[in-house]
Amino acid sequence: MFKAILIEKDADAYQVRLTELDDAQLPEGDVTVRVAFSTLNYKDGLAISGSSPVVRRFPMVPGIDLAGTVETSSHPDYKTGDRVLLNGWGVGEGHWGGLAQKARLRGDWLIPLPKALSERQAMAIGTAGYTAMLCLMALERHGLTPECGEVLVTGANGGVGSFAIALLARQGYSVIAATGRPAEADYLKRLGATTIIDRAELSSPGRALAKERWAAAIDSVGSHTLANVCAGTRADGLVAACGLAQGMDFPATVAPFILRGVSLLGINSVTRPYKERVEAWERLCTGLDLAQLDEITREIGLSETIPVAHELLDGKVRGRVVVDVNR
Template identity: 85%
Template structure:
């Protein structure tokens, strides 16, 4: 038996509860992992609360991240005792995820846990840090370098935003952070932001073109914010879009793209190839100041995850939430 969060749906009743499950209930997979830590991401909050229909199959164990030790394997890449981590691949939506003491999954979804990281550190980084690195890598492929100018990070107090600021600042970029919580300015400056702006500057309907401000941006918000970010990006600048905290809509015009040559890059962290995942995590190990993880992260027990998920959606959580599934 193992403990897990379980989401069930019966007609109009949507419920998430902490329960015990039997190993025989685990879904199909060629690797069984004894989970040590998982996380709470925005998508996990939606799944646990039922506020958005992200779960595709029921019953479902949520949790799009996990790190732990291989307990059994029929996959050529892994053997018993190997330390592994996982991000994405529909885990927590279509396949049981990491908010449990045990998971059974496809070995192709896993990557080796880097030697430089503990399981807890890997989950402190999680999908948020991994996505921030994918954004940075995409911007670099399109020519971004520190001398090009300021980089804007929206949703700055969230997980992706926090890691984006930390990574950019450590690489020598000048970072502007957009946040709805100006009281957290000291936290954002500690991460490396040089300028703080209120999200209200970007979150309302704006002009097709605005004054040129940023050389590039990492946006996890979407909707009017993303439209205004594009409208304010300098000529030949680049915007990496990876989230929809404000909304899935994109009420913009083509003006920034055809009059200024702005590029909009979509970042899909869910189904990246194995080699790209490994490369992103290796860069995180070398370019992220691991000492900052304590400032970005707080740890909770599995039993606290349901309440924390609602706090996350209500904007009450700063940075990352790591879940110790064994307490």
Template identity: 70%
Template sequence: MFKAILIDKDDAGYSVKLSTIDDAQLPSGDVTVNVAYSTLNYKDALAITNKGPIVRKFPMVPGVDLAGTVEQSSDPDFKPGDQVLLNGWGVGEGHWGGLAQRARLEGKWLIPLPEAFTASQAMAIGTAGYTAMLAVMALEKNGVTPDKGEILVTGANGGVGSFSIAILARLGYRVVASTGRPEQADYLRQLGATEIIDRATLSEPGRPLAKERWAGAIDSVGSHTLANICASTRYRGVVAACGLAQGMEFPATVAPFILRGVTLAGIDSVMRPRQDRIDAWARLATDLDRDALALITQEIGLEDVVQTAERLMKGEVRGRVVVNLQC
């Protein structure tokens, strides 16, 4: 028996509760993991609060991240005792995820836990930090170096935004943070932001082309914000898009792309090939200041998940939430 957050839907409606589950109910998979830590991401909060169509079948254990120890495996790449890590692959949506003390998964979804991190640290980073690293690597791949100019990070108080600022600052970039919570300016400066701007300056409908400013940007907001970023990106600049907090629509024109050669790079972290994941985590081991984890992260127990998800959806949670499955 193990404890888990269980989402269900029946004639009585949508329900979420902390449950005790028998091992026999675990889904199919070739690796069984004793989960030590998981996380509470925006996508998890959408699922738990039923604010978005995240869950594809019921019942479902949410949680897009997990780190733990292999207990059983028929996958030749893993053996009992191995420390492993998972981000994405649709867990918590179509396959039971990490907000449980045990998980049964496909071995191809797992990577070894990097030696540089404990399970707790890996989950402090989680999908948010891993996605931020993929976005930074996309900027680099397209030629954006620190000498090219300012980098804009939107959704700065969220997990992706916080890690993007910390990584970029450590690499020597000048980072401008866009936030709707100006009272968090000191936190963003501690992470490495050199300037704070109000998200309202980007969130309304704008012109097809605006004054050139950004050499690059990492955007987790979408909608008008992303359109305005593209419109104000400098010649041959790069915008890495990885979220839709404002909305899925993209009310833009082709002007920034055909007149300024702007690159819009889509960042998918869910279905990324294994080698890309390994490379991103290797970069995190060298390019992320561990001291930033204490600033970015708070830890909760499984019993606190539902309430914290409600707070996250209200914009009351800063940075990352790590869920300790061992208590």
């Protein structure tokens, strides 16, 4: 038996509970992992609350991240005792995820846990840090360097935003952080932000073209915010879009793209090729000050996951939430 967060749905109710499950209930897969830590992401919050149709089959164990040790394996690349991690691949949506003490998965979804990281550190980084690194890698592939100018980060107090600031600052970029919580300005500056702006400057309908302000941006918000980010990007600038905290819509015009040559780069963190996932995690080991993880991270036990998921959706959580599934 193992403990798990379980989501069930029938014609009458959407139910989420902490329960005990039998190993025989685990889904199909060629690797069984004894999970040490998982995380609580925005998508997990949506799944647990039922406020958005994230879960595609029921019953479901949520949790899009996990790190742990291989218990059994018939996959050629993994053996009992190997330390592994997983981000994405639809776990927690269409396949049971990491908010449990055990997970059975396809080995092709896993990568080896970098030797420089503990399971807890890997989950302190999690999909949020991994996505932020994918954004930085995409911007760099398209020519961004610190000499190009300031980089804007929206959703700065969230997980992706926090890591984006830390990664950019460590690489020598000057970072503008957009936040709806001005009281957190000191936190953002400790991560490396040089300028703080109110998200209200970006979150309402704006002009097709605004004053040129930043050379590039990492946006995890979407909707009007992303439209205004593009409108304020300098000529030949770059915008990496990776989230939809404000909404999935994009109420913009083509003006920034055809009049200024702005490039909008879509970041899909869910199904990246193995080589790119490994590269991103290798870079995270050196591109982050691991001592900052405690600044960014809050740790909870599995039993606290459901109420904290609602706090996350209400915008009351700063940075990352790591879940110790064994307490």
